[in-house]
Amino acid sequence: MALKDVLHDIEGYDELEREIEILRKYGPDHVERAEEAARIMAVLHPPRLSLKVSEIIEETPSTKTLRLVSAKGDLLPPFMAGQYVNLFVERDGVRTSRPYSISSSPTQTAYYDITVRAVEDGFVSRLLLEDTRPGDVFESTSPAGTFTHNPLFHGDDLVFLAGGSGITPFMSMIRETADRGLDRKILLVYGSRDPGDIVFKDELERIAARRKNIAVHHVISEPPEGYTGLAGFITADLVKRLAGDVTGKTFYVCGPAAMYERCLAELASLGLPRKRVRTEAYGPPKNVTAQAGWPKHVSADDVFTVKISGGRVLSAKAGEPLMVSLEKAHIQIPAQCRSGECSLCRTKLLSGTVFHPEGARLRKSDRQFGYIHPCVAYPLEDLEILI
Amino acid sequence: MAVYDVVVIGAGNGGLTAALTLARAGRKVALLERHNVPGGCATSFVRGRFEFEVALHQLSGMGTERMPGPLRGILSEFGVLDKLEFVEMENLYRVVFPGGIDVTLPTDRQGIVEVLGGLFPKEKDAVASFLDLVYTYSLEMVQGVFFRDPLISKEKYPTFFRYTFRNVEDVLDEFFTDPYLKAILSVYWGYTGVPPRLMPFSDLAVILWAYIEFKPFHLKGGSQALSNALLDAYLKAGGEARFNCAARSIEVEGGRVRAVVTEHGDRLETSYVISNASTVHTYLDLVGSHRLPQDDLLKIKGRTVGPSAFTVYMGFDCTPEELGVFETSNFIVATIDMDSASEKMRTLEPQDWAMFSCYDVSDPDFSPPGTCQGALVCLQYADPWYRVEPHAYAETKYRYADAMISLAERVFPNLRAHIEECEAASPLTHMRYLGHPGGAIYGFDQYAKDSAFFLTNQSSIEGLYHAGSWVTGGGFQPTLTSGRSTAHAVLKAIKGR
Structure with missing residues (x-):
């Protein structure tokens, strides 16, 4: 005797069997649920977008906005002001990518604007600024990122500290606040090298003139002779002078790597709690060997071999993120923030050790079981990885 | 061409224990996972200085070393027990009716x-x-x-x-x-x-x-540590795993499984497949409804897609004591009308039932020193979320999360003031990461007609088996156990062939 022989003795069993029979006859048909998750995510968060350059707008001598529409002709997915797309590009036969904050307002998704500034040795920025024409098509990720206004705890009194092209996520937030008439108080302190470098200058002024809740201040680090506006860098004193009492205000910082060091140190002197300071991810360090904890016996030019489990062997420079070495060897792994934050590139390290700069968002279990973020992982010896 | 004894689709709890059981029995196994880590629901993510546990609230079936429970037995058999550090929770749970009864049950x-x-x-x-x-x-x-x-x-x-x-x-x-x-x-x-x-x-x-x-447990490193330990054991047993590699289709010929094709177009030849993906996705998308035996279609036709969840993950800039949190597991119940509370799971109205887990109470190392975190969760069906306009999604999600926090603040009045990081996950978030219809976290609804007596882990297609919540109950212990039993069924079938 087994359970199956006595099932009918369980009270209620026969009734349930009848219920199941009825449901099999008249119950919900799941056929309409085919590809349900994929269909819904295709609208909200497709894994890949195909973006066509519709217009190129010159903002300043060094900065252009690429207006991107869906190559398929439909609306692009929604995003939150402050989010970025990771744009894939191919140059000299190497496919790589760079995250760009969307600078347009999230109130419409007929297009996304990304605003690109020329960077020294900018492998990708040069391609986008010099070799890109309307009609060109790029692949990208869906919008992502957590450098956004979180109404659950950020409050409505916001201070934006921007440096150079770091204005882009703020531009989207300011445009949204203006477009929707949001009840948010925004103080933008925007550092540029010289007055001709200020991106979105006219539009910012127009918005600030029209909206009482949005104030804009420019700070020029290399002012021309006779410049009467604010000059120098964004300091704690300046912030205090412009913002007044900082209690309850949430500060957002976005700019080039050098700005974070300076600006966050200045903010620290204001004694703000951690939750009141939000920073955007800012890519891999320029010189990783200068980071605290980098082992002295390894130099940036040391070359190690990387074995892909069950596959190829390639070489990788210690001073270069593993993701870049993989790309140079034409091996693609998922990439998104390229700053160690989003975890999309997470990869299992089977042997060897890597260096992660501070700020790589590894979990306890990653450290315990050897998971790395190749976008900010630097080989310190020969490696084997599982992809 | 690659030939395998068994291809396991999905590295969730059920897929991991299935693959591990097979590899340890000496079978040649390929494990396919669309995400970059194993675990499915059993994972965590980072915001600021906090690492948020996604899914595990109270691990059941562990027991103590002196009195081991069934899950401890299984994990020990898999050789992962010494890789993990389990933390026993002091009490069963606290139930608070705001403004009324407040009681904590011991274990x-x-x-x-x-x-x-x-x-x-x-x-x-x-x-x-x-x-x-x-x-x-x-x-x-x-x-x-x-x-x-x-x-x-x-x-x-x-x-x-x-x-x-x-x-x-x-x-x-x-x-x-x-x-x-x-x-x-x-x-x-x-x-x-x-x-x-x-x-x-x-x-x-x-x-x-x-x-x-067997007492409720948690573990150091969260559920991701468990998933990782199982994967490591699987790799050590000679198993092959492919990440960022979803299955695209299951090839069936003459009523028998022939191969699995991946999203990258690789064809893995095999006579046995264990799918840890939802039954709905396995049948309708991977096999294809036109090739599906009528009997399988009927199997899922009799069932309804179950709830997903809405979770607010909060990192606090203070200790649990400062928040007035003294228990790991807290149920906040604002009504005694459970039918109306359950109906609300199908609407976007503020919920009357929520659970607030604060792991730091039982594991002081869980969050950085001087801080703690809370996962505030209620179950939610995806249906009302389908009707939200894409452009209104973020706002709707925040509004819903805000109402959840308000409910929790009826018991812990200072939560909001202490939030340092906060992220909300809706049924659509679960859908995005799990690929399940309805973002379901427990598979189909678990009514009496859906209990184990009426379910099978086998398709009418020869060689196609299932593991995970869609063919058992939801939760950690059931899914971990289910993968192992399905693997045993497959081993038996291979032997008999």
Whole structure:
């Protein structure tokens, strides 16, 4: 005797069997649920977008906005002001990518604007600024990122500290606040090298003139002779002078790597709690060997071999993120923030050790079981990885 | 071309234990996972200085070294026990009716009788008898069903035969009069999404018994550590794993599995597939409805896609004590009308039932020093979220999260002021990461008609098997166990062939 022989003795069993029979006859048909998750995510968060350059707008001598529409002709997915797309590009036969904050307002998704500034040795920025024409098509990720206004705890009194092209996520937030008439108080302190470098200058002024809740201040680090506006860098004193009492205000910082060091140190002197300071991810360090904890016996030019489990062997420079070495060897792994934050590139390290700069968002279990973020992982010896 | 004994689709709990069982038995196995890490629901993510546990609230079935539970046995058999550090929770749970009763149940039977007897003196004996029933039922179930007693009969196991399909509400009515007492003892209904009126007594009895008998646990590094340990054991056993590699289709020929094709176009030849993906996705998308045997279509036609969840993950800039949080597991119940509370899971209205887990209470290392975190969760069906305009999604999500926090603040008034990081996950978030229809976290609804007696882990297609919540119950212990039993079924089939 087994359970199956006595099932009918369980009270209620026969009734349930009848219920199941009825449901099999008249119950919900799941056929309409085919590809349900994929269909819904295709609208909200497709894994890949195909973006066509519709217009190129010159903002300043060094900065252009690429207006991107869906190559398929439909609306692009929604995003939150402050989010970025990771744009894939191919140059000299190497496919790589760079995250760009969307600078347009999230109130419409007929297009996304990304605003690109020329960077020294900018492998990708040069391609986008010099070799890109309307009609060109790029692949990208869906919008992502957590450098956004979180109404659950950020409050409505916001201070934006921007440096150079770091204005882009703020531009989207300011445009949204203006477009929707949001009840948010925004103080933008925007550092540029010289007055001709200020991106979105006219539009910012127009918005600030029209909206009482949005104030804009420019700070020029290399002012021309006779410049009467604010000059120098964004300091704690300046912030205090412009913002007044900082209690309850949430500060957002976005700019080039050098700005974070300076600006966050200045903010620290204001004694703000951690939750009141939000920073955007800012890519891999320029010189990783200068980071605290980098082992002295390894130099940036040391070359190690990387074995892909069950596959190829390639070489990788210690001073270069593993993701870049993989790309140079034409091996693609998922990439998104390229700053160690989003975890999309997470990869299992089977042997060897890597260096992660501070700020790589590894979990306890990653450290315990050897998971790395190749976008900010630097080989310190020969490696084997599982992809 | 690559040929495998078995291809396992999905590295969730069920897929991992299935793949591991097969690899340890010497089979050549390929494990495919669309995400970059193993675990499925069993994972975590980082915001600021916090690492948020996604899914695991109370791990059941562990038991202590001296009195090991079934899950400890399985994990030890897999050789992963010494890779993990488990943390026992001090109490079973705290239930608070804002402005009313506030009670914490210990994890021992007599202790529960004392605590509830103190609050409901007239019903103290009834509590003891109810727990007797819970124990008698569970022990009969274990002996008769789990250990497959060949002499099983309704004379030998009268409680099992009488109570299995009775609903919780009926049984509680038989024992108690106070509606609050009933609500406290059946509070786990909100875990499963099935209100007491519809929840089979067998489910509540076994959940209560397992947590009391084997204690609720968590583990260092969270559920991702468990997933990682299982994957490591699998790789060590010679298993092959491919990440960022979803299955695109299962090839069927002459009613038998032939191969699995990946999203990258690789064809893995095999005669056996264990799918840890949802049955709906496996049948309709991977096999294809036009090639699906009528019988399989009927199997899923009789069922309804179950709830997903809405979770607010919060990192706080203070200790649990400063928040007034003294228990790991806190249920906040704003109504004793469980039917209306369960109906709200199908709307975007503020919920009346939520669970607030603060792991730092039982594991002070869980968050950075001086901080703690809370996962505030309620179950939610995806349906109302389908009707939200894409452009209104973020705002809707925040509004919903805000209402959840307001509910929690009726018990812990200072939560908002101490939030340092905060992220919300809706049913659509779960759908995005799991690929399940409805973002379901427990597979199909778990009504009496959906209990194990009516389910099979095998398709009508020869060689196609299932593991995970869609063919058992939801939760960690059931899914981890299910992968292992499905693998045993496949091993038997391979041997017999």
